[in-house]
Amino acid sequence: MTIDLTKPAEGASYQAPSEPAREPVTLRSASSADAAALALVGAATFLEAYTWMLPVADMIEFTRTAHSKERYEEYLAQPSTRITLAVTGQDVPVGYSMLVAPEMPEFDVEPEDSELKRIYLLSKFRKPETEVMGQPGVRVSQALLTAAIEDARSAGSKRVLLGTNDSNERAIRFYKREGFEIVGKRTFTVGVQMCSDFIFAKAI
Numbered sequence: 620m621t622i623d624l625t626k627p628a629e630g631a632s633y634q635a636p637s638e639p640a641r642e643p644v645t646l647r648s649a650s651s652a653d654a655a656a657l658a659l660v661g662a663a664t665f666l667e668a669y670t671w672m673l674p675v676a677d678m679i680e681f682t683r684t685a686h687s688k689e690r691y692e693e694y695l696a697q698p699s700t701r702i703t704l705a706v707t708g709q710d711v712p713v714g715y716s717m718l719v720a721p722e723m724p725e726f727d728v729e730p731e732d733s734e735l736k737r738i739y740l741l742s743k744f745r746k747p748e749t750e751v752m753g754q755p756g757v758r759v760s761q762a763l764l765t766a767a768i769e770d771a772r773s774a775g776s777k778r779v780l781l782g783t784n785d786s787n788e789r790a791i792r793f794y795k796r797e798g799f800e801i802v803g804k805r806t807f808t809v810g811v812q813m814c815s816d817f818i819f820a821k822a823i
Contacts, residue, residue, distance in 0.1 A: 642707040643750035644759050646766055649702035649715065654691040656712040657702065661686035664714070664739035672786075673812050681809050694719060699733075701770035705740065705751075705759050714740030716763040718770050721780055725805050726818055728780070733771040735781040738763050764797060772823055779823055782816035794819050 649657060662682040669678065684690065694700045697720065705714040721734040744759050751757040771779050782805060783790045803818035 643753070644705050644707050644713065644744060644762075646703050646705055646752060646762055649695065649704040651692055651695045653702070653704055653712070654688045654695060656704070657691040657715060657717075658686050658688045660712045660715060660741070661691070661737070661739060664741060667742060668739075668787075672784075672814075673809055677809050677812055699774065701767070701774070703763055703766040703770070705744070705763060707744075713744050714738075714759060714763060716767040718767045718774075718779075723780060723782070723805065723818065726780070726803050729778065731775060731777040733774065733776040733779050735764075735767050735771075735779055738767065738781075760793065761797075768821075768823055777823060779821050781819050783819065785815045785817045791817065797821070 665682055665686060666678060673681075694717070695702065699718075699720040701718040703716045704712055706712050716738040717736045718733050719736045721728040721732050722736065723734065738760065740760050740763065749757075749759055751759050751762045768779060779799075780802075781794065781799070783794065785791075785804070799819035799821045801817045802820040804815065805818060806813060806815050808814065
């Protein structure tokens with residue numbers, strides 16, 4: 620039997636639910652106390668972004684290792700790591716940007732490079748009408764990228780590198796719009812799936 624959930628039961632009236640007001644977002648620096656929150660957001664946004672690409676077993680294994688609380692504790696213990704957390708409500712995490720010492724062995728990294736390892740954001744908060752730090756109309760992704768670049772400058776970096784999947788057209792457009800240029804490519808595996816990234820760079 621097929622049930623049409625878009626129609627009310629016989630004799631009942633239907634009223635489409637209205638979308639709740641989008642919560643304002645605040646940015647703050649992450650500390651070791653935020654490792655569990657970062658793991659949660661990292662796993663959730665990775666799942667949201669790559670359901671089309673990876674088998675479930677590979678996704679589970681990848682998030683178990685790359686997005687574990689312990690892995691984020693390791694990153695946060697490194698002096699070169701800077702993580703900006705996007706939160707809403709009662710300090711509920713919805714995204715973050717993570718700047719680290721470059722982890723690109725296949726690329727010719729320069730001494731004053733930093734790597735934007737991740738910039739993750741739940742899709743609900745990608746809308747331009749989301750208010751960030753009291754400024755309506757500022758995209759959260761833009762604010763997270765700006766924070767990461769400012770962190771890189773304050774650390775003495777001259778260039779920011781990042782990798783993004785070469786099929787992720789939305790991300791590619793975003794980085795090109797922000798002044799990043801493709802300078803290389805890398806391949807790696809997640810489980811049995813071969814993945815391919817563009818490497819972007821921006822002088823700062």
